[in-house]
Amino acid sequence: MNDQDKTKEELQNELQELQKECYYLNAIKDIDNGKRIQLEQELVDAHKEIAFQNEEKGKRAAELIIANLELKYESEEKAKRAAELVIANKELVFQNEEKAKRAAELIIANKDLEQFAYVATHDLQEPLRMISTYTQLLEQKYKDKIDQDANDYIHFAVDGAVRMQKLISDLLEFSRISTRGKSFEQVETSNILGQVISNLHLLIAENNCLITNDDLPTVKADELQIIRVFQNLIENAVKFKNKTELPKIHISCTKHNNMYQFSVADNGIGMEMKFKESVFIIFQRLHSVKDYPGTGIGLSICKRIIERHGGAIWFESIVNEGTTFYFTIPV
Numbered sequence: 216m217n218d219q220d221k222t223k224e225e226l227q228n229e230l231q232e233l234q235k236e237c238y239y240l241n242a243i244k245d246i247d248n249g250k251r252i253q254l255e256q257e258l259v260d261a262h263k264e265i266a267f268q269n270e271e272k273g274k275r276a277a278e279l280i281i282a283n284l285e286l287k288y289e290s291e292e293k294a295k296r297a298a299e300l301v302i303a304n305k306e307l308v309f310q311n312e313e314k315a316k317r318a319a320e321l322i323i324a325n326k327d328l329e330q331f332a333y334v335a336t337h338d339l340q341e342p343l344r345m346i347s348t349y350t351q352l353l354e355q356k357y358k359d360k361i362d363q364d365a366n367d368y369i370h371f372a373v374d375g376a377v378r379m380q381k382l383i384s385d386l387l388e389f390s391r392i393s394t395r396g397k398s399f400e401q402v403e404t405s406n407i408l409g410q411v412i413s414n415l416h417l418l419i420a421e422n423n424c425l426i427t428n429d430d431l432p433t434v435k436a437d438e439l440q441i442i443r444v445f446q447n448l449i450e451n452a453v454k455f456k457n458k459t460e461l462p463k464i465h466i467s468c469t470k471h472n473n474m475y476q477f478s479v480a481d482n483g484i485g486m487e488m489k490f491k492e493s494v495f496i497i498f499q500r501l502h503s504v505k506d507y508p509g510t511g512i513g514l515s516i517c518k519r520i521i522e523r524h525g526g527a528i529w530f531e532s533i534v535n536e537g538t539t540f541y542f543t544i545p546v
Contacts, residue, residue: 343376343379343380343383344380346372346376347373347376347377347380350369350372350373350376351373353369354366354369354370354373357369382512385512385513385516388443388516389497389512389515389516389519392440392516392519392520392523396437396440396523397437397438397439397440398437399435399436399437399524400435400436400437400438401433401434401435402433402434402435402436402438402441403431403433404431404432404433404434404441404468404477405428405430405431407438407441407442407445408428408431408445408466410442411442411445411446411449412426412449414442414446415446415449415450415453418450418453419453422453422456422461422462423461423462424453424456424461424462424463424464425461425462425463425464426449426463426464426465426466427463427464427465427466428465428466428467429465429466429467429468430468431466431468431477432468432470432475434475434544434546435544435545436524436544437520437523437524440520440523440524441520441524441544443516443517443520444516444517444520444521444542445466445479447513447514447516447517448479448517448540449464449479450513451513451514452464452479452481452483452538455481455483455484455486455538456481456482456483456484457482457483457484457535457537460482462481462482462483463481463482464479464480464481465478465479465480466478466479466480467480470546471543473545473546474526474543474544474545474546475543475544475545475546476541476542476543477541477542477543477544478539478540478541479539479540480537480538480539480540481537481538481539482536482537483537483538484534484535485532485533485534485535485536485537485538486532486534486538487532487534488531488532491529491530494514494530495514495515495517495518495528496515497511497512497515517542521542521543521544524544524545525544525545526542526543526544526545527542527543528540528541528542528543529541529542
């Protein structure tokens with residue numbers, strides 16, 4: 216049967232089938248277009264993500280380069296500092312060795328100086344004693360047989376010889392502080408003060424001096440040398456008294472950490488604080504021998520004794536109001 220022989224009904228059926236096929240084809244086409252658009256969008260998104268990741272990788276790579284450069288710089292600086300530290304350590308070792316050499320040389324020089332001072336002062340004492348003795352005999356024998364000028368000359372000679380003997384005696388004591396000092400033992404400083412007051416009772420009585428003290432501790436020290444320190448300080452306090460009032464001296468002690476701090480305070484003429492170091496230098500004097508007799512060694516002896524005991528000595532003073540000497544001794 217050909218197309219001409221087909222019935223109208225059959226043609227309609229075929230047309231419907233063709234329409235269905237077209238519908239399905241169009242539907243499939245729409246689905247393909249949707250997928251294509253979705254895939255294209257996903258591809259765009261993927262490209263953007265890749266571009267973003269590449270940018271991030273670029274940033275991290277740049278940061279890594281910077282970090283590597285900083286690490287390299289820090290490593291170079293550490294190497295420089297290490298090299299400088301090596302040089303500094305070598306310099307420090309050299310300086311310590313030089314200090315040790317100088318310290319050893321100083322110890323030898325001090326021992327030689329102490330020995331020289333001892334020998335010199337010891338050998339000088341005998342001829343000086345002869346000069347003093349025979350000058351005094353000359354004064355006694357011919358005092359009434361010569362004129363006043365001659366008497367004055369003899370008096371000056373005797374006075375000079377006596378002062379020289381005192382000077383040599385003090386210098387001898389100064390040289391013996393380290394070499395002839397006794398071993399340290401437990402001593403009562405209150406007993407030491409009592410001994411000093413007994414030694415100076417004539418000086419104290421003549422000047423109507425009032426001496427008071429607080430409780431004083433037991434210390435480990437060379438008793439004779441600490442007696443010398445208190446005696447020198449009290450003698451100075453009396454010697455440099457204020458002429459307008461009676462001398463008053465007060466001795467006290469306080470404990471600071473591992474040190475006993477002693478003080479000897481007076482109401483004397485005082486002195487300027489600019490002399491805080493020079494007064495402890497041997498033979499340094501603030502006043503003339505005529506006004507205040509002495510050798511100028513007393514405070515030097517005190518300083519050397521206290522340093523031998525591992526302490527320090529200093530003073531505070533106000534002119535015309537008084538002076539307080541402080542010194543420390545380890546507990």
